[in-house]
Amino acid sequence: MKLFNIIILVATVIHAVGAFQAQHPQLNGWYPCADNTFSDAGSSDSVSAECATYVAPLCYPGICKTPQFATPHVNIFVKRMLATKGDAKTATNVWLLQGGPGDGSSGLEGSMIVLHNELKGAANIYTMDHRGTGRSTFLDCVAAQYPLEGSMIALHTELKGAANIYTMDHRGTGRSTFLDCVAAQATTTGSPDGNSIKPSEVPACAQALENEYGDLASFSVTSAATDVVTFISKFTNGANTIVYGVSYGTVLVERIMHLNPLEVTGYVLDGVATSSGSSVAKFQYMSRFDVDFGEVGDYFLSLCTKDPSCSAHFKRPNTLQKTLQNVLKSFDKHPNSSCATVMSKFDMGFTILEGTHLSKPTPSMGLRYMLGRLLMNEGLRKFIPLVVYRLSRCDKNDIKALTQFVTAISQIDSTADQEEAFTSLLLYYLIIFSEMWETPQPSMSVMESRFNRNLRHVINWVTVTMLHMA
Numbered sequence: 001m002k003l004f005n006i007i008i009l010v011a012t013v014i015h016a017v018g019a020f021q022a023q024h025p026q027l028n029g030w031y032p033c034a035d036n037t038f039s040d041a042g043s044s045d046s047v048s049a050e051c052a053t054y055v056a057p058l059c060y061p062g063i064c065k066t067p068q069f070a071t072p073h074v075n076i077f078v079k080r081m082l083a084t085k086g087d088a089k090t091a092t093n094v095w096l097l098q099g100g101p102g103d104g105s106s107g108l109e110g111s112m113i114v115l116h117n118e119l120k121g122a123a124n125i126y127t128m129d130h131r132g133t134g135r136s137t138f139l140d141c142v143a144a145q146y147p148l149e150g151s152m153i154a155l156h157t158e159l160k161g162a163a164n165i166y167t168m169d170h171r172g173t174g175r176s177t178f179l180d181c182v183a184a185q186a187t188t189t190g191s192p193d194g195n196s197i198k199p200s201e202v203p204a205c206a207q208a209l210e211n212e213y214g215d216l217a218s219f220s221v222t223s224a225a226t227d228v229v230t231f232i233s234k235f236t237n238g239a240n241t242i243v244y245g246v247s248y249g250t251v252l253v254e255r256i257m258h259l260n261p262l263e264v265t266g267y268v269l270d271g272v273a274t275s276s277g278s279s280v281a282k283f284q285y286m287s288r289f290d291v292d293f294g295e296v297g298d299y300f301l302s303l304c305t306k307d308p309s310c311s312a313h314f315k316r317p318n319t320l321q322k323t324l325q326n327v328l329k330s331f332d333k334h335p336n337s338s339c340a341t342v343m344s345k346f347d348m349g350f351t352i353l354e355g356t357h358l359s360k361p362t363p364s365m366g367l368r369y370m371l372g373r374l375l376m377n378e379g380l381r382k383f384i385p386l387v388v389y390r391l392s393r394c395d396k397n398d399i400k401a402l403t404q405f406v407t408a409i410s411q412i413d414s415t416a417d418q419e420e421a422f423t424s425l426l427l428y429y430l431i432i433f434s435e436m437w438e439t440p441q442p443s444m445s446v447m448e449s450r451f452n453r454n455l456r457h458v459i460n461w462v463t464v465t466m467l468h469m470a
Helices: 002-023 109-118 149-158 199-213 221-235 248-259 286-306 320-333 338-344 363-375 381-393 396-414 418-422 425-435 444-456 463-469
Strands: 027-033 049-057 073-081 092-097 123-141 163-181 241-246 264-270
Touching: 027 073, 049 163, 049 221, 073 149, 073 221, 092 149, 092 221, 092 248, 149 163, 163 199, 163 221, 163 418, 163 425, 221 248, 241 248, 248 264, 286 320, 286 363, 286 381, 286 444, 320 338, 320 363, 320 381, 338 363, 338 381, 338 396, 363 381, 363 396, 381 396
Parallel strands: 092 123, 092 163, 092 241, 123 163, 241 264
Antiparallel strands: 027 049, 049 073, 073 123, 073 163
16 A cells, blocks of 8 residues: 555656646757758758757646646757857747648758848747647647748858748747657558548547546647747747747747747748738638639739730730630540540649548549649749640640649649658648637538639639638
């Protein structure tokens, strides 16, 4: 009996010590580390960056309460490039925050180097793996496309080492505590939907995560923002600090603004993914992405009329947009035609919803989705008029060229880079559906109606395919 009581006492003390340490963040670092994490981003002998992890509470006060069974802390990975011009202890600090949600910070390393060089080493540059991603505590179901590391390096180089540059793996991603379904094995390559997750896997994965962490508000945007604010306050030089976010990173930056850290004197939002303060009808919900994306696609197509080389191939009334509409109608009417058959070979790269009209994607749907992929890529969107022109003409040479093009684009989409290892798809879904989705949740019929009504937009995304995860 005494032995049992001693075991209980020791366990209680260990948990109390863990809780104390979690509430009082501890830094393990700094250590010299390579500028680039992955070889496909570039390798060198340079170890001018520094890396560290720090212990953060699983739950901050007012956000969630750590259950007795859960580990009371998560690990957060941080990387920095210190100013080489002047004194790093008094230099400006620049933070680079990754998008996603769910991506680790390794993609920002290039920007860190450029910024550091541009500032001539006069500022400290930081980045961080959001909790649940990358090298921080990784959010994964164990129980049941913005490279920032490159940006970090590029920025440090561009600023000529005049600032300290930091980045961080958002909790749940990368080298921070990673959000993953390890116990349920839901996102392994051998699971039913590979690295993705099928609806049938969700209940077990969700139960596994709840059993491990309790309230998943511990991986919320506010928890991640508090990680950044806490780190800035406790572990940087207290000097002028600027925080930059890209894509989802702008959502994180906005939450940091709400926390109002005294050290931060400037914010930069690049590729804004938030619209707080707007009306519900105008709010940037991911569940309305089909409609929003279609409007952007329409605007892009309209620019053809202002470009002499483009408009020369699309004479009024057969503008680029009108020509594309005719191609889509032709595909729907003749799905076995030569060019429709070419488009049917395009790999859309995700599981189409069973039991809906999307369960058997048509050539026109594949074309719209492929053009949407091209539109999102600055280097590839210029091919959209060329693809539409060849699809409209569709002669022997066009079929050959289009076949090669579709094959190449499919290969680009299917080729995994090393940084994907730091991405937590579960954190992506958790934040999207918890904080960036309409409430109450739109029904499947509403989502399909938006998609069908959105046929007037000839380029679009297929947000409706995400609904089975909500």
